[in-house]
Amino acid sequence: MKKVLPIFLGILTAIGGFVDMGDLVANAAVGARFGFSLAWVVVVGVVGIVVFAELSGRVAAVSGRAVFDLVRERLGPVAGALNLGASFFINSLTLVAEIAGVAIAVSLVASVNYLFLIPVAAFLVWLVIWRMPFSVLEQVFGLLGLALLVFVVAVVKIGPDWGDVIHQVTHPAVPEEESVWTYCYYAIALFGAAMTPYEVFFFSSGAVEEHWSTKDLAVERANVFVGFPLGGLLSLAIMACAALVLLPAGAEVDALAQVPLPVATAIGKLGLAVALLGIFAATFGAALETALSAGYAIAQYFGWQWGKFVRPRDAARFHLVVLVAIVGAMIVGLAGIDPVKVTEYSIVLSAAALPLTYLPILIVANDPTYMGERTCGRIMNAIATVYLVLLVVVAVATIPLMIVTRAGA
């Protein structure tokens, strides 16, 4: 019983914390434009993040050190700097999107322009990071994110022709009115939404924050192998809602406000309220994670003390970086840049930069100096290598596709 509760809680937190602004926007946009023809990408992305997170969580639990910390040591400062530069830039874009997402979610209830709410959202994100213990902030927003299960309920309530849905999912095809290049571009966007680097930085640093050891590997694996795939179901449900309601109406998703509209039409006001709560929790939780990830990345690269597991005065530079990241994201958000466009760019560029973070983690996870006897087994290495090749192909294709398709226009 003593071990079951943390595992159960960890799984629930992983499910609820899986979705962020990128998943909300990407899955809804793809569903409203391509129907179910890109659902397979979500599955591929979920398997990828499971592999990515398992490697980094195991590295943290066995070595007691977070990923960024080890990457610099193992691969040298230049490789670490490349990793840091790419990751921090994308992380910053993501933070802008998440804080804007929080503001938009509240605006849909308060009927206030979201720009007025961005400073409030930014302040609350900082305040929660400053005051709330790590495990509490992780669990509270992870569990609140379970409200997004309302999208699954909505799909059932809509009552689609399941035979047709299954056929579309299992027989993906480029819609007639779309080009194959746009199809590939949105596949990369979905893939990037599922495999954002900050999730891994947060997951591995969080493992150190919570003092995980080899005894916690069961919890780590449960979170990753059970929680993340179930979280992926939420992404598919969001896509399905858009495919079943928005696509037939000819409504393309260019605003976060459109994402819960199918839930409202299917379930009503209660469903809408739950969906908005879920969207708030998902974006707020992701804002916490990306803000902390900014601090983790910089502090770990430069060897500064980091984390919420020490007194703030002992990790002053870490907290300063977190604060600067939040303020910077707030300023960019206040400039009125379309948060959906920022989200799209962040997830696509995430896909382009993934090899820079993934390869170092794979190398460290196979290094007995850090892992002892717990290096990757043959099966994990085989899967991880397949994904490495896939990530390189995606990374090479991303920018050309972005140019050719005019960012999916």
Add this chain to the structure above:
Amino acid sequence: MVLVSVVAVLVLGCVQNPAAPARTADAYLAALDKTVGAATSSVATTRLAAEALVAERATFPYVGETVSGAEDELGSTVATFASIQPPDDGSVDLRADALAVLDAAQEHVSAVRIIVRNGSTDGLDALIDALSADADALAALVPA
């Protein structure tokens, strides 16, 4: 820094110049096609939100914000299309027809926003029908 600069240049290069001139009739038609798609999306979003409100399946604040967003998007779409120089007389006529339909759609979306922001649903049924007609009129602008 170099990597970020390269990415920024590449990304900025992806931003479509919204008011780029259409040098041929086909190019103008392609611009109209994109405009119709975007406008249809705004009209559809407004219609779905209004229907949800009338059916008491959505709240006034939510529908108000959603329709306001759709209205802004539609306004931007129409302004962009209106700024594109038609390349020949046929395109000029096409522009006039398209703008008539787009203006009507804008009028109806704005009317929905006004009613909803006033906390009422009176008149929404008629506007929902009008929005459906707008969607049909938009579809008719572009050859199948």
